[in-house]
Amino acid sequence: MKTTYVIQGYSKFQHRKTISLVANPPIQCLSKEQALSHLSILAKQYTGAIAASQEYNSKNGELGELSIFARFGEVPDLI
Numbered sequence: 001m002k003t004t005y006v007i008q009g010y011s012k013f014q015h016r017k018t019i020s021l022v023a024n025p026p027i028q029c030l031s032k033e034q035a036l037s038h039l040s041i042l043a044k045q046y047t048g049a050i051a052a053s054q055e056y057n058s059k060n061g062e063l064g065e066l067s068i069f070a071r072f073g074e075v076p077d078l079i
Helices: 032-045
Strands: 002-015 018-023 027-029 048-056 063-073
Touching: 002 032, 027 032, 032 048, 032 063
Parallel strands: none
Antiparallel strands: 002 018, 002 027, 002 048, 048 063
């Protein structure tokens, strides 16, 4: 199994009177340390941000459980 690390920022979007959080494109990182370093930058640019890792099997495409190891600001409730 290999591990991939991803960070993702969230922005507030207002449509009429409804305000919602919108996910920005995820950014893949090489390590947990790099993800945390980049996350601190995203946290200053967006309403919220997360860093997550996920194990995967490159031979058969099987995915392990997604694990969020850091979050800043406002992120959707499902995360």
